[in-house]
Amino acid sequence: MVGADALPVSIGPRRIVCLTEEPTETLYALGEADRIVGISGFTVRPPRARKEKPKVSAFTSAKIGQILELRPDFVIGFSDIQADIAAELIRHGVEVWISNHRSVDGTLDYIRRLGALVGAGERANAYADELRRGLDAIAAEAARLSQRPKVYFEEWDEPLITGIQWVAELVRIAGGDDIFPERAAEPLARARILADGDEVVRRAPDIVIGSWCGKKFQPGKVAARPGWDAIPAVRDGELHEVKSPLILQPGPAALTDGVAAIAAIVREWSARQPARDQQR
Template sequence: MKANDSFPQRIVCLTEEPTEVLYALGEENRIVGISGFTVRPPRARKEKPKVSAFTSAKVDEILALKPDLVIGFSDIQADIARELIRAGIEVWISNHRSVEGILAYIRRLGAMVGAYEKAERYAQRAEAHLEEVRRAAAQLPQRPKVYFEEWDEPIITGIRWVTELIGIAGGDDVFPEHARESLAKHRILADGSEVVQRAPDIIFGSWCGKRFRPEKVAARTGWESIPAVRSGDLHEIKSPIILQPGPAALFDGLDAIHAVIAHWSEKASRI
């Protein structure tokens, strides 16, 4: 790193997506602290100190790292941000919730560290992948109705970028009206019978922080009549590749969803 580098040189990442982006851009040397939930890239966990969870952080340890920028995500980290700002630290809290928002985030973060051209190439690579999957999905013989469950108690439906990725992958989210709700509390289903009524062909589960239990979902009252339950099409999408509003969702998350949808579509076309 050049001594006269005017861009941030000591960055703490409170969530995984800025860590993943900075590593992808070859700017990982700027990172001095990461979230304890970080799994991508795997080497980050070995190389960087873990100083935060999602709703809490070791503020004293963050301050000891003398960061010139702390990056977080969403209103849920507002209290952490406020405490750091009061301590004189510059904080950027992003709040993107869509596929376009993720692409813009990559470009914006790249510009903030003086790596705009690398970020632009990376964003274009993601856009090309989205288009490749979209074209493949357009060739599928049938589009399934898809239910995505982000949490089980209470039942929470998928956030906007998840719904958009389902559409790109060849499916139709059965709760599209919930996708625009950025806060999880506004995506809670008061009654699980709503899922029964919408009769999804595929159920995806991604319970952040714990393993998806398809047998538990299938045993819910009345859910035995759902096409996805009858056919056994209940699938886990690991939360690190779909519930982080970063590159993982645009690559591995999208691919995982598309693989299940493509298999279902080919199977349905033979019935």
């Protein structure tokens, strides 16, 4: 039996390197930031993380030597794109968890699992429940809209890459319908490449949302694509940007600020429809 004055037992890893933003944001939200010893250079949430933690990776590359100097007992990454980084760290004896969640439910489950790993299971469950309630509230508000717009979400422009599953799901929660649901189900970006931009023209989205990872969305460049002047979204000036840190990582940001940004675009589009219908 442990004595009353015994030191508390630490649960889970104490020196964690986060190769992407979502574990960093989650651990900070759970009050477990002290466990993090290294983060991705692309991390922007929370802002204080960039000031407090050394940046040791990009997305497809990492400073292996610097990571090893941090003596991590756990490294967290995401997807097959970081498989080579994971393999090299494993060869150095580091324990690595590569998550591969691609949906809203998968993201909520990821938060619960990460919390459990660090002994914060109850806090993680409460946090995931809070995020779910927020999504439900947005969906309830969206259900009151008179029309649902067709939405084309563009993750990259050269080549054209459509949105991944969690993005399509958040568009639906926000009150829109993704025009490429069959591609959203594809986990790999190469399976979501559009060989022919005319397919967007044929599907006639009411709204175009661009989130070009690492560079600014250019509505003028999109509008100038051959034949795209026939798209309702281009004709009506419904070309919008959602910053990639808010939506392209399957973590808390996407389930809060990301979906809120999409919902605002959809609401504003919906509010403009009566006036547009009278003009036509």
